[in-house]
Amino acid sequence: MGYGFEALTYNIKDGYLEGIVRGHKTGLLTAADYNNLCQCETLDDIKLNLTATDYGEYLKDVPATLNTSTIVERCTQKLVDDWSHMRAHADEQLGTFLDYCTYGHMIDNVVLIVTGTMHDRDHTELLEKCHPLGMFDSIATLAVATSMRELYRLVLIDTPLAPYFSMNLTSEDLDEMNVEIMRNTLYKAYLDDFAQVCQKIGGSTAEVMGDMLAFEADRRALNITLNSIGTELTFDDRRKLYSNFGLLYPHGHQELSMAEDFEQVRAAMEKCPAYIPIFSRMSYGESQMLDKLLYEEEVRRSVLTFEQQFHYGVFYAYMKLREQEIRNIMWIAECVSQDQKSRIHDGIVFVF
């Protein structure tokens, strides 16, 4: 489908779902809702406020004794239900795209189970912690594996993650460091693949998703760098974990891989015009704010995708927005339940 001509044929197959997803987007909490939520004194108040929103149906039957995890779980259930409804109605191409959106959760789940098993956690408890969007049939079997090769041979070969894994297979035993490296290698392969799929779909999907994924890749590169400063990871190994696209590719990656402290990272990032505004909002020496600023940037970009029509980026953006909203709710609920109301505004990333 050539660029500019999606308008002609898009609605034949995907118009309905785009309507649905735009409807869901208007159901996101507004600034007024957040305002009300921030004034809550107890978790019950939060529930009362949320029952007036799209989450109402999901929180209606929760018994009075609440905790944060129940609220978050119910809210996530809303996202999962929306998602599976859309997935069930999706045409082949959109279906593939929607699946691709969830592979990231799948990788996280694999890593979660593997690390959990290393620390001898109960596997049912681990399964509960997994993100429901990233579930696959044989996920529970992950607990059986003891080495990377086994992990691949026993379980992952049946999942969509198999190609990412087989590219980077090592026979090392599983330990904390290796798992983390595995997560990042998988993510790299996944993002590269996803970007390619989006390019293949073409049209404004390629354009919009190109932006979204470039940001995602750069953010991962930034995080990898920050987390690996002061560890035994060599510069070359670090470099290998960066994705092969994004605004920082390739020169920014070169500099990032050499960075040894936050200021160097910052200098490397600021060479890219798109990231100057993020860093200019942070004073020197203050790195805690970075996460929130990155989330804000992500939300901003996600909201912008809704400005264009006839592309798949809105689905990805909706997932991101809903997840951010759930993170916000979790933050508010935690602040309320731990009596830290003064910090409540620090963690919220407003969607609009």
Added chain:
Amino acid sequence: MDLWRSEPMQRIRLMVPAEAAHETIVSLGEIGLVQFVDLNTNRSAFQRTYATEVKRCDEMTRRLRFFKEQVEKEGLLKDGIGVDKDTSLDELEARLEELERELLEVNANSDRLQQNRSELVELQLVLEKAGKFFEEARDAVQPEILEAASPLDLSAPLLENAQLGQQKVTKVGFLSGLVAKEKLENFERLLFRATRGNMFLKHCEVGSLRDPATGEQVEKHVFVVFYAGERVRTKITKICEVYGANTYPFPEEAARQRQMVSEVTMRLRELSTTIEAGERLRFEVLNTLAANLTGWCGRLMREKATFHVMNKLSVDSSRKVLVGEAWVPVDALEEVKDALVTATEVSSAQTGTILEPMHPEGPPPTYFKTNKFTEGFQSIVEAYGVARYREVNPSVFTCVTFPFLFAVMFGDLGHGFLMLLFALFMVIREKALGKVQNDMFEMLFGGRYVILMMSIFSIYTGLVYNEAFSMPTSFFGGTKWVCQAEGNETLPDIRLCQGRSLSLLVDGTDPYPFGLDPVWHGTKNELTFTNSMKMKMSVVFGVLHMDLGIIMSVFNQQYFRDQLSIWCEFVPQILFLNSVFGYLAFMIVYKWCLNSHFALPNPSGPGTVNRGTADLYNVMINLFLSPGTVDPAGELYDGQARVQSILLLVAFVAIPWMLLPKPLILRSRNRNGRQEQPSGEDSGTGAAHGGAKEGAFSFGDVMVHQMIHTIEFVLGAVSNTASYLRLWALTLAHSQLSVVFYDRVLMLVVELASDPAAGLTVRSVLQIFIGFFVFAMATLGVLMVMESLSAFLHALRLHWVEFQNKFYNGDGYKFIPFSFANFTKDDL
């Protein structure tokens, strides 16, 4: 008349002592005549006074929903809504909590027992099936041992090898258990991969079982897996665990097996009796619940609604008084006062509730007392907009004009009769059908009286058009017409008229007494005749309908004492419309009264003129193009030229009359500092007054509004009149469609089938049967459903746009009293 103007409303302030608040609100909810105004709009839901009570109610409703679900599962749910008024809210809460605990406990107990039982059942199955595996294997081994000389025989059963291996190398162990059917394939594959193929799995389907862990019915397989080595064993155990496969011990010796089987059977029997007792207990609990459930549900809905209303009152904590503001119909004030008094008595508060009228802020809500007949018409009007407080209500006329205009487009005796049957069905079975819950049907049912009226009018217009399923009737005697053939001879039999042009009324006799003469049917000039009649009729109805609309605006202006608008809007409007289109309507009627067949001597010259054939198009065109003269072809009566010049003059004067005086007078009033009458501003042309209303008087705004209004009216007079021609178009479409279905479908097969030589054959019966089926379906689907829908929509448009824009503001809001009566059982 209740429907003419909305009920007068009174804004009241209630001062309720805090201890009597609940009772007071409940008693007001019972009479359902008070609409409370929210005085706490700036507070969010949980900051309000009674937020905790609302939360309590929510929690209790959650419990009730849980009970309802449980009771429904057992099929004990009762219908209807009751209200349990005896128990206090606190008691109810305690009771519900206790019941929930009890029910949960009972459920947990029975779950545990069920789990035990399913485990035993599974064990039993494993013993049985796995035992069978071993027996089969043993049987197969016997002949094998005889020819044991060839140990490499691949067809030898694995078990034998295993047994051999047992003696030689390592111990072959096995695990037995059950796994879900859909997981079996993956399970086997994973086992294979994990042991690198060094295992043997045997399985056998056992059907649907209750899973001990989840309590759901799952299709399961019994499996036995053989393996070698202890390390593999841990791996397999782990895999089993991950796949939710329950493993059970299986003794190798036959004697021990038999012992276990009998043990399990015995325990199962014991368990069944226990489970039965548990179920009985549970059933009893649910039964008592079911008896009270509807009452409690109704009670809680009321409580919740009451607290929501109480949250709308503003609270003065120091004085222990709640202050509420509300709208009440003036008629109902006494009733409300009585309710307040009883409430005070019931709650035994020391001071009574004080009710004081107050000066209204903002416009009052609009409240019409409708009955089940007017309800449908009122909702048609309100779909456009709720009437402004106290303005005239178009529904009064809509009750008649709406079905009438519909029938003009849907005129057919037969179709009207079918619709009448449907409407009567709904009206007579009103009570039973009222319970049906289906969006489509509810909509039809809500408009049952509208449909009834529409069908009656359709029958009437059907008689006028003389059409029953497109066929003419001759209820009122035969025709008085004769046919003229090509020469001037007349045909003897009227039936020969079909396919010829018809003319000439038989001299000296009266025309057909009511409606269209049936003889027109099928003649060559039938369409020319009916078109002319229906088109003219549409214009006449249109002009009358619009005149009615303009006259309605006087009622508003009179009521709101807006003399200025009467003289500067109503008068020029009615003059303008009637001097142009009213005159057209007059000419149409006048021409109908003339006999078109006999020429009169020309008064102004030689020869004769036939005034009955005057061309109205020409008259209308010449009215504007050459005022003061009349084309001889368009002369209808003497002195026509002078009358027409006067009318044209009036129409031209009316336009600046509409436009200029009103803004100018408003300006001069404003300049002289004269107080405008406050009520004068609520007049029919609210938009025109917008500028004057809000503080500073802006002449520019008023002038622009008046200009828009004038242009709209003048252009609207033309376009709206043309718009009424849709009446003609739709009725033409309707009659032509029904003719097509009748002639081209039904009559065609009848002709095909009626071969006089062959008589009645199976083929002809079949043909007629199919032909009639197609005809009936087309009549129902196309004419009764689609055509009636389109006629309905066009009638709707004529009312909303052409009629109501002459006078209707429709910017009010509805009176929605706080009432317990509207709850349904699904609200919980």
